[in-house]
């Protein structure tokens with residue numbers, strides 16, 4: 001990842017952004033786990049651009065609209081992910097990068113981060129934006145690993161992103177409120193869900209996306225050997241997969257004029273009050 | 274919010290026949306409808322207010338005049354236009370009507386029959402949603418028989434003077450420009466009348482029980498004076514309005530399927546959840562027959578629509594073929610809506626479910642843009658060579 005801003009006057013706020021976007025099974029299908037591989041079943045399932053990634057694309061587009069620059073969408077996935085990358089291009093991203101290789105199948109989160117980092121290093125970006133977690137596997141591990149591999153700071157759980165001078169300033173959501181944190185570019189940012197409402201692609205955007213470039217790389221193209229990625233390179237193993245425990249029966253409070261008191265007592269027993 | 278909508282009703286896998294761009298267009302509009310129309314449409318219908326807040330979004334996406342070339346229009350395929358109508362009407366017939374009137378009934382005739390100045394002046398702004406148009410053909414005494422219209426225009430120096438009334442005009446009170454069809458020396462001509470032109474007034478028609486989320490108006494022209502260059506130069510006679518209606522009807526025959534699909538999906542969902550006697554009502558043969566009939570008619574209608582789109586793209590679609598599509602698809606959609614209504618029982622009459630709203634809307638769709646009977650007679654004349662109109 002090149003340090004663009006060092007070679008330019010600081011007031012020239014031009015940001016080139018890579019957005020890591022995953023394709024996930026469409027929300028209308030129930031995600032199934034293959035009992036032998038313990039991985040999400042992807043064959044024969046319709047996929048779509050992760051809604052969380054669409055928010056990341058939207059945030060990136062807003063930044064380049066304000067400062068100039070270009071958005072590149074980076075995806076690791078099956079060859080047909082190209083169709084989903086086009087959706088981000090229709091929204092306004094300039095180009096796409098797809099890393100697709102049978103050797104990558106079964107990659108753990110670190111393997112995924114390595115592949116993304118290798119592809120990102122082939123370009124020149126001031127910022128990488130990821131969703132906090134993908135909406136199929138929800139590990140939330142890739143962005144941190146990716147920042148480490150790229151050697152940049154990670155600003156996470158962003159609810160607001162700004163570029164000021166040579167810095168990214170992020171309003172970060174926490175359990176108790178928010179923090180405002182900043183870091184010199186280049187930087188990696190993860191955006192929280194609900195940070196924005198992704199735009200509807202325009203018909204012109206959709207037609208224009210046809211002509212935009214999507215570079216496709218194999219693992220070897222980005223300099224990765226099979227032992228670093230995929231099933232064989234995976235250091236993380238899923239041991240068992242189970243259903244979440246069924247929720248215990250709720251408590252019904254019958255109001256006989258003392259409903260308020262009963263609810264207060266109940267909450268007190270949970271130590272909530 | 275979510276970027277994904279449930280997949281469209283497509284029992285025959287017709288989506289495979291679409292280009293990736295057409296699929297993307299349909300998906301984008303589907304999402305717009307899920308997020309911006311469906312959550313609020315019941316309230317609009319109940320209050321009788323038009324869903325104007327989605328107009329900027331529709332314009333921003335480029336939906337107005339999307340099937341026209343140049344002048345700020347997206348130049349998409351007929352299939353894409355049909356798919357958009359289908360998705361919009363899955364939300365509400367009123368929303369689709371807005372798009373039909375703007376794109377097919379006003380922008381299309383300006384594009385096809387207007388002067389270069391008229392095209393440059395109106396089309397980019399209409400595509401951008403900055404100018405809203407309406408189409409005035411029907412009169413209080415002339416509906417199915419527009420050739421008998423009483424509205425006249427006469428030349429007076431450097432202007433035309435229009436007199437007459439147009440009734441049932443969608444968007445009539447909010448339009449910035451009205452395309453008014455009037456007789457000049459006994460021949461039908463189109464005039465672009467701007468809002469505020471002297472002698473032009475309009476009022477909203479109230480107490481409608483159908484298309485309540487769409488404005489319908491009466492336009493009154495009393496010695497209304499418009500500049501000479503307001504007339505569309507390149508068309509004379511019924512060919513002008515009928516050519517435009519043909520475009521809009523193509524959208525309607527797709528749109529009606531969207532309304533039908535919404536009713537079918539609501540009924541299927543209801544029937545699988547509603548338990549009476551020993552099981553969900555979907556488990557009774559009578560309900561299954563209803564559901565199967567609905568799905569079959571929708572699927573047949575989709576085949577008809579796709580084929581007409583192919584013919585249209587090849588420049589070979591005849592008005593009679595469009596008549597068959599409009600007649601069949603709207604009639605079947607209405608039948609589907611009624612059947613869905615019966616499956617929902619008492620809930621079927623409330624606005625908590627989309628069915629009664631679609632059912633009531635489809636009563637308008639059955640009548641406007643050529644009534645069911647008029648399309649039937651058009652086909653009758655086509656196959657027998659004998660006109661049964663008069």
Ligand SMILES: Cc1cc2nc3c(=O)[nH]c(=O)nc-3n(C[C@H](O)[C@H](O)[C@H](O)COP(=O)(O)OP(=O)(O)OC[C@H]3O[C@@H](n4cnc5c(N)ncnc54)[C@H](O)[C@@H]3O)c2cc1C
Pocket residue numbers: 374408409410411413414415416417418440441442443444483484489637640641642643644645646647650661662663
């Ligand atoms: C909500 C709404 C919005 C509309 N928007 C517009 C608009 O934007 N612009 C516009 O110009 N118009 C618009 N219309 C008008 C619409 O196009 C007319 O209502 C339609 O053409 C039918 O005309 P009519 O209502 O006068 O019915 P009529 O022509 O009086 O017909 C009444 C009945 O007689 C039947 N009938 C008539 N002639 C024959 C015949 N020869 N043989 C057999 N049966 C016959 C008809 O099929 C119908 O069943 C709108 C209507 C509605 C309800």
